[in-house]
Amino acid sequence: MTSRADIEVRPVDETGFADWNRALNTGFLREPHSSDEVIEARRKRFASHRLVGAFDAGRCVATFRSFPQELTAVGGRTVPADAVSSVTVSPTHRRRGLLSRMMEQDLAAAKERGDVVATLIAAEYPIYGRYGFGPATTTTEWTVDVPRSGLDARWAGPEDGGRVDLLDPEDVRKLGPELHDRLRRSRPGVIDRDELWWQLDTGALRFHGTWTEPFYAVYRSASGEVEGMVSYTVDDHWGDAKQPLNTASVRWLIAVSPAAERALWHYLCSIDWVVKVKSGGRAPDDLLPLFLPDPRAAAVTTQADWLWVRILDVVRALEARTYEAAGSLVLEVTDGGGLTGGRYRLEASEDGAGSCTPTDANADLSLEVGELAALWLGDESAVRLAAAGRVREERAGAARQADALLRTSRRPWCPDVF
Secondary structure, eight states, rough: OOOOGSEEEEEEEEHHHHHHHHHHHTTSSSSSSOHHHHHHHHHHHTSSSEEEEEEEETTEEEEEEEEEEEEEOSOOOOOEEEEEEEEEGGGGGGGGHHHHHHHHHHHHHHHHHSSSSEEEOOOOOOSSGTTTEOOOEEEEEEEEEEGGOOOOOOOSSSSSSSSEEEHHHHHHHHHHHHHHHHHHHTTOOBOOOOOOHHHTTSSSSOOOOOOOOOEEEEETTTTEEEEEEEEEEOOOOOOOTTTTTTEEEEEEEEEEEEEHHHHHHHHHTTHHHHHHHEESSSSTTGGGGGGGSGGGEEEEEEEEEEEEEEEEHHHHHHHHHHOOOOOEEEEEEEEESSSSSSEEEEEETTTTEEEEEESSOOOSEEHHHHHHHHHHHSSSHHHHHHHSEEEEESSSSSSHHHHHHHSSSSOOOOOOOO
């Protein structure tokens, strides 16, 4: 077995990309070698990203990627984030500290650059807490039993003067970015989508070996403004009695008004031959069930942690967001990674603005940096974490006060995977 010291962790350049891509596929249990077309598409997609690999005798055995990202905090401000992805270790090289070496280097560089947080989507839950990440959003998927929903099967369009139209991919690339930008300015947890994201989503750039064009539909208000858009696929399944049993699966649905959401969900439930609609990943308090005359027709089929956040700068993170009430709280933050631990006083004013400063005052609440990340976007409860022994009250009632300050009326949502 090669010793840890003999395994080199280093950036990946053009000449090493194909080998890095093979190791990436291996780690995710995909066919190891990609076609030249796919390799070139991925090379283009990752050209501006920070690629790192671990090499044993010249062969890539672990992969790591990070790239610049913008994450929306509570209140609509965005913060610069270090997005972490493509994390794999080949099965022959596990338990040798390769992930720790790559992660520690990346987080230190992100802190030096001035990123406020790091983010990732965790394939497995137990891995990332030891690096200071905490689950900051939850994803929920519903499956709608259309015949049971109570919707009128003869539905012909929105009743508010708006309309739903089908779109071609080139129209999505024109209209989608502006709509998504409006969404991400209004919903904590949403991340930015660059031009390449839209090219990949609409097939202009093929990231994988196969591509099936989805359907796209847009909702326009009575004034003609684009307020919602959906991408979906439909399978082809018929029962023994020649009855259609098709399922429409939503790839993504974004909207900036409840009217747009309602119209697009009703549209999906009105498609001929479709008897089930899978919602794709939504916020756990999504309005979908409430848009159905019978909300029980929407059954939760998946609910799990989604976006994980690692706070790199406590002061900037807490000052970037707004607060639900006025108040003051002293937090003792422990950071095993040594990047941003300390004691901080959070002051929130009546207008929702917050200030955060280091302090020597007695702590009200003590917590790990990963638990602070779980609270930062407003999704988790300090009272709940205290009951589980993951947050410690140094002053009676401090956890309840933290909830009054930090929790949000609507839960944060990250609609994307990266």
